[in-house]
Amino acid sequence: MTIVARLVSQPAIIFAMRLAGAALMFLLQAGIARLWSVDLLGKYLLALAAINITACAMPLGFQTVGSYFAAEYWSADNRRNLSAFARRSFLHIAIVFALALPLVLLYAAPIGGLLRLPAEILAPGLIMAAATAITFVNGSILVGTRRPLTAFAADTLAKPLVMAAGFIAASALFALDHRLVALIWTGALLYLAVALAHTAIVRATIKRIPDDREVTQEAATHAASSPLPGGERARVRGYGVQDAKDQAPSDTTRA
Secondary structure, three states: OOHHHHHOOHHHHHHHHHHHHHHHHHHHHHHHHHHHOHHHHHHHHHHHHHHHHHHHHOOOOHHHHHHHHHHHHHHOOOHHHHHHHHHHHHHHHHHHHHHHHHHHHHOHHHHHHHHOOOHHHHHHHHHHHHHHHHHHHHHHHHHHOOOHHHHHHHHHHHHHHHHHHHHHHHHHHOOHHHHHHHHHHHHHHHHHHHHHHHHHHHHHHHHOOOOHHHHHHHHHHHHHOOOOOHHHHHHHHHHHHHHHHHHOOOHHHHO
8 A cells, every 4th residue: 555545545535534533622722721711711621621521411422322223233234223313313412402401490509609610601502512422423333434534624623613613603703701602602503414314324325235125125026026936036035135135236336
């Protein structure tokens, strides 16, 4: 493999995205400290930590096993089970979000006082946590279906870009006391749009996976319509499923 081929390979691109995202987040934090205040930087980091912890909890652990089950179902051409797994993961996020939202709206002041954060940050923070959880689940599924570049793009590169855009907008349009809330709101809404686009990619990826039961039914129909005698037809029906699977697109074709 030539040097150019190594530089444009997926692992190299993923590494470059991680490096660029980390550098952008560093510049963002430095900008908050220099152009806003150190106090606002501390509140921003605290809010970001709370958002990430909430995002890790919202899928109830499904994002940690998503790559394994996605690879298992993808290799077995089991689109139905992979779709069910994705729906269950998103359902967990929706349930946790629905349970947490009333608490955030009703008890924003005491929760914000406990966390030493403005109460206005909690609602957009919960939205950003849900969007982050969605990208966690999507990323694990895309890794299992051999699309790591798309899997890591949302969290490693898109999120820093979104937060940088929120920082620029908040600095230009809002007074100092309202900039942090504006940053979280802008980042939450933009990253929610990124998460929805990421979900659309996952849905399209799952739709391209053939379903094992469809292959089985096609083989059974072909064997039943065969002019062979009954015993020979039964023997062909027994091997028809494997033959149909062998004729299906290979894993390397779908990658």
